[in-house]
Amino acid sequence: MPEVVLIGAGNVGTHLGRRLHDCGIAVRQVFSRRISKAERLARQIEAQAIDQWHELYTEAALYILAVSDDAIAEVGRNIQAQLPAEAFVVHTSGATPSTALQGFRRYGVFYLLQTFSREKAVDFSAIPVCVSANQPKDELILEKLGQKISDRVFIINDHERAVLHIAAVFANNFVNHCFQISHQILEREQLPFELLQPLIQETARKITAQTPADMQTGPAVRGDVATIRRHLDYLEATNSPYRELYRQLSKSIRPSLKIED
Numbered sequence: 126m127p128e129v130v131l132i133g134a135g136n137v138g139t140h141l142g143r144r145l146h147d148c149g150i151a152v153r154q155v156f157s158r159r160i161s162k163a164e165r166l167a168r169q170i171e172a173q174a175i176d177q178w179h180e181l182y183t184e185a186a187l188y189i190l191a192v193s194d195d196a197i198a199e200v201g202r203n204i205q206a207q208l209p210a211e212a213f214v215v216h217t218s219g220a221t222p223s224t225a226l227q228g229f230r231r232y233g234v235f236y237l238l239q240t241f242s243r244e245k246a247v248d249f250s251a252i253p254v255c256v257s258a259n260q261p262k263d264e265l266i267l268e269k270l271g272q273k274i275s276d277r278v279f280i281i282n283d284h285e286r287a288v289l290h291i292a293a294v295f296a297n298n299f300v301n302h303c304f305q306i307s308h309q310i311l312e313r314e315q316l317p318f319e320l321l322q323p324l325i326q327e328t329a330r331k332i333t334a335q336t337p338a339d340m341q342t343g344p345a346v347r348g349d350v351a352t353i354r355r356h357l358d359y360l361e362a363t364n365s366p367y368r369e370l371y372r373q374l375s376k377s378i379r380p381s382l383k384i385e386d
């Protein structure tokens with residue numbers, strides 16, 4: 126695979142850049158609006174750090190935009206002015222249609238279905254890489270690139286990716302927010318969050334073998350209304366902003382619950 130240019134040195138840019146380099150794919154340049162950020166990543170992956178669009182290398186086989194969703198179209202316009210008409214440009218967003226880059230003749234998406242925080246290592250070989258491109262031969266290029274960095278590569282269209290992203294928001298973002306709520310509740314009583322770690326790990330492990338519906342436990346699925354009311358009373362007494370969320374989630378688990386007196 127010839128050279129790649131990486132635009133964005135945030136969470137995804139950093140992990141993807143390191144993985145490409147580790148798998149023998151040359152990253153020619155790293156762009157960030159802050160040169161120090163570009164340099165930090167570029168040093169690790171033997172790339173050139175740049176912070177000006179006019180410095181872009183114009184002969185890369187692929188330009189990967191690992192930038193915020195809202196910046197994709199703007200960055201696309203900025204680089205289009207610099208690149209030849211046949212440049213191949215992809216973004217890494219789950220939520221953004223590929224057509225955000227339709228100003229290019231060759232465009233697509235290289236979406237890594239995982240949660241990335243810059244300094245937290247991930248097992249890349251297990252990450253589903255979801256690719257699509259507006260031309261079949263480019264889809265093949267992305268598929269091959271994906272196979273170099275992961276064992277799990279899928280061709281996923283815009284609609285499918287958008288739906289995957291909604292599901293991922295529930296499975297990761299909202300679940301993580303619930304961890305944060307648990308953390309706050311325990312902190313108030315000076316109890317350590319680490320007491321919940323085995324429970325959290327087991328919750329994730331269990332659903333690799335069974336459906337989430339089969340694995341649901343707790344007062345809502347059992348219909349233990351007295352317990353639910355005690356929990357709601359505690360949340361009210363402590364002025365918790367999460368009382369209503371608790372009630373709604375319980376009803377979502379078991380709609381027939383009669384919680385209110």
Ligand SMILES: NC(=O)c1ccc[n+]([C@@H]2O[C@H](COP(=O)([O-])OP(=O)(O)OC[C@H]3O[C@@H](n4cnc5c(N)ncnc54)[C@H](OP(=O)(O)O)[C@@H]3O)[C@@H](O)[C@H]2O)c1
Nearest residue numbers: 133134135136137157158159191192193194196218240241
């Ligand atoms: N994090 C995840 O778990 C995850 C997972 C899958 C996909 N994604 C997708 O990957 C993309 C990047 O996410 P991220 O988590 O890596 O975000 P991030 O850590 O916030 O990094 C975003 C990058 O976008 C750049 N940027 C923002 N506005 C820009 C602009 N107007 N012009 C040029 N650069 C701009 C920032 O550059 P500066 O350094 O110059 O500010 C930064 O490098 C997003 O589309 C996201 O949806 C994220």
